[in-house]
Amino acid sequence: MKSALVASSQKETGAQIQAQLKDDFNIERVATRDEALSALQNKRHDLIFIDLDVLGDSDRQEDFKTTLQAFWRSHPATKVVVITPQDTLREAVMAVKAGANDYILRPINPEEIAFVTRKIYANLIRQSELDYLRDHFWQAEAFEVLQTRSDAMRQVLYKIRSVAPTRSTVLLAGETGTGKGVLAKLIHRHSNRRDCQFISVHCGAIPDTLLESELFGHEKGAFTGAVRKKLGKFEIARGGTILLDEIGTITPAAQIKLLNILQDGIFQRVGGEETINANVRVIAATNSNLKEMSDTGTFRKDLYYRLNVFPIEVPPLRVRREDIPFFVAGFLEKLNKFQSKAIHDLHPQVLEALQRYSWPGNIRELENLVERAYILEKSAVLTPESFPSELFDPALPSADIQVNTAQHLAEVRRIGIAQIERRYIKELLGRNHGRINQSAAEAAVTTRQLHKLMKKYGIRKEEFKHPR
Secondary structure (H helix, E strand, O other): EEHHHHHHOOHHHHHHHHHHHOOOOEEEEOOOOOHHHHHHOEEEOOOOEEEHHHHOOOOOOHHHHHEEEEEHHHHOEEEEEEEEEHHHHHHHHHHOOOOHHHHHHHOOHHHHHHHHHHHHHHHHHHHHHHEEEEEEEHHHHHHHHHHOOOHHHHHHHHHHHHOOOOOOOOEEEEEOOOHHHHHHHHHHHHHOOOOEEEEEEEHHOHHHHHHHHHOEOOOOOOOOOOOOOOOOOOHHOOOOEEEEEOHHHHHHHHHHHHHHHHHHHHEEOOOOOOOEEEEEEEEEEEEHHHHHHHHHHOHHHHHHHHHOOEEEEEOHHHHHHHHHHHHHHHHHHHHHHHHOOOOOOOOHHHHHHHHHHOOOOOOHHHHHHHHHHHHHHOOOOEEEOOOOHHHHOOOOOOOOOOOOOOOOOHHHHHHHHHHHHHHHHHHHHHOOOOHHHHHHHHHOOOOOHHHHHHOOOOOOOHHOOOOO
């Protein structure tokens, strides 16, 4: 049976409420606010009926909010109904605005008690039904994304579910290949903009000289080669959502224009004077630490705070290894749809190796490995022979170097350096998706030197390229 607390200095009030609710509630009666708070600490009550003068004598909404928080500190889900005479109705309304669920007037009408109680519980049932329907909707529309055994990923999905229906700007942070683009689409699909455009822009792939034109458009004659007016991505995405991937790479000039959009909702095309309203929701994604960049001056601090309204940290694959079977099953299902094969499982040795690996390229690297194995596989199960032999090398997933003291120091050193170089190059290429120029630049070697090392260790760039 549910429990209700009546906090009133008038005994007849408690008696009237008890008489009305005795069939559905166990009633406890107190006379003061301190007694009410003490009663809440000792027992959970579903409903509190409290006299306005017991709640507090005030004409400020903030004071009522402070008082109510003291009640919710013990049991946040407890519902509060204020009891008030007609002449203090204004204060009772103020208490409701501060968070109380409803009020009833004195002299007390038994029918009003019943009506208010039914309304509160009808709202609870309605909210439960909405939660159920929302859960059902997620399972129907995003089953592949929502499958997870990872607590870290469950937190991410909870945040996405909370922020999706709002207008708030979202900042997705995480390593390359963790699925930030997929999560951005999930936010869009569960927002009230789902029927409009979702535009994804990889800011790092657009030359600096063209970035502003791509994002904001340009007028005819704005620069050499601008032979006609061009709409930017923010105009094309009007009413919908725009994903700005690798937001940390945009130019200072583009940062200023983006700040205007987030701050004032307006922008101008390059070379134009017309002010355009930007009716678009912005989701930004980055694998860089924007906070550090803003502290060092390489990214505008005011833009960082505008983007960081609702940050979501996407966990790398190495901290959610328990989800690898879900990903593999999803990749195989897709591949089976477009190929003549029917491969539906992994050899246990392969699964063990996948669970051990450090995954510098995250989910994208896993997808590439599965696709490569799928192409090579001749049986109904992905076997170790279809995967790179390095995946089963016990030295690969660990940074530890195994040493053999029976060998000479020079030989141990040669083997150790080879293991480190091989691992370094593989992780570097994995992070850069097989791009030789970028990998060589990060390693501070020439492309010729990198090719030489790759040949030495039998590494092929195709293993790391993102499938088109």
